Amino acid sequence: GAGVSQSPSNKVTEKGKDVELRCDPISGHTALYWYRQSLGQGLEFLIYFQGNSAPDKSGLPSDRFSAERTGGSVSTLTIQRTQQEDSAVYLCASSADTLQPQHFGDGTRLSIL
Amino acid sequence: RKEVEQDPGPFNVPEGATVAFNCTYSNSASQSFFWYRQDCRKEPKLLMSVYSSGNEDGRFTAQLNRASQYISLLIRDSKLSDSATYLCVVTFGGGSYIPTFGRGTSLIVHP
Numbered sequence: 079g080a081g082v083s084q085s086p087s088n089k090v091t092e093k094g095k096d097v098e099l100r101c102d103p104i105s106g107h108t109a110l111y112w113y114r115q116s117l118g119q120g121l122e123f124l125i126y127f128q129g130n131s132a133p134d135k136s137g138l139p140s141d142r143f144s145a146e147r148t149g150g151s152v153s154t155l156t157i158q159r160t161q162q163e164d165s166a167v168y169l170c171a172s173s174a175d176t177l178q179p180q181h182f183g184d185g186t187r188l189s190i191l
Numbered sequence: 192r193k194e195v196e197q198d199p200g201p202f203n204v205p206e207g208a209t210v211a212f213n214c215t216y217s218n219s220a221s222q223s224f225f226w227y228r229q230d231c232r233k234e235p236k237l238l239m240s241v242y243s244s245g246n247e248d249g250r251f252t253a254q255l256n257r258a259s260q261y262i263s264l265l266i267r268d269s270k271l272s273d274s275a276t277y278l279c280v281v282t283f284g285g286g287s288y289i290p291t292f293g294r295g296t297s298l299i300v301h302p
Contacts, residue, residue, distance in 0.1 A: 128288070177222055177282055179237045
């Protein structure tokens with residue numbers, strides 16, 4: 079079956095621009111997570127959606143970062159006024175519920191010039 | 192505050208060797224446990240869940256020790272293709288069900 083789909087695969091943009099990253103989770107998965115991973119580093123949790131509950135935004139590094147999940151399915155992560163330190167791979171994962179294993183998309187490799 | 196800790200390695204082993212990794216966690220209310228593998232510049236992929244009674248999948252064995260708060264992964268008869276970073280994941284209970292990833296243990300299997 080279809081896995082988690084992320085787009086774009088790669089994004090290169092200039093410092094100061096806004097970017098929008100998209101995640102299409104596995105159908106029926108109620109939990110959706112965003113992480114980022116810098117080269118050689120571990121996964122950094124950003125935000126978590128579970129069903130219709132308010133998202134857990136505790137991992138967002140600044141107010142330039144926001145995310146939404148429409149209709150309990152597709153999610154977009156928006157980074158405003160990008161900085162060079164935002165360069166990383168942004169990974170999205172979904173799971174059937176919070177205690178089930180997560181399935182990851184291929185990620186979006188973001189490069190800020 | 193490190194809630195999930197792993198030895199970063201690298202563990203450098205010859206083909207055919209048996210290797211074991213541990214992962215310790217700090218929250219005794221933890222509810223689910225998994226091992227993932229991550230290849231260089233790729234996304235993490237689920238390797239196996241970890242059950243209280245321990246579980247095996249081919250050459251891989253996972254165990255949970257709740258009393259000492261650690262999980263382990265044993266790989267027997269290592270293959271070159273086992274070279275990767277192994278991540279443990281723990282989901283804590285008590286209201287915050289965000290899975291917490293360890294930093295990973297690097298395994299290099301050489302001929």
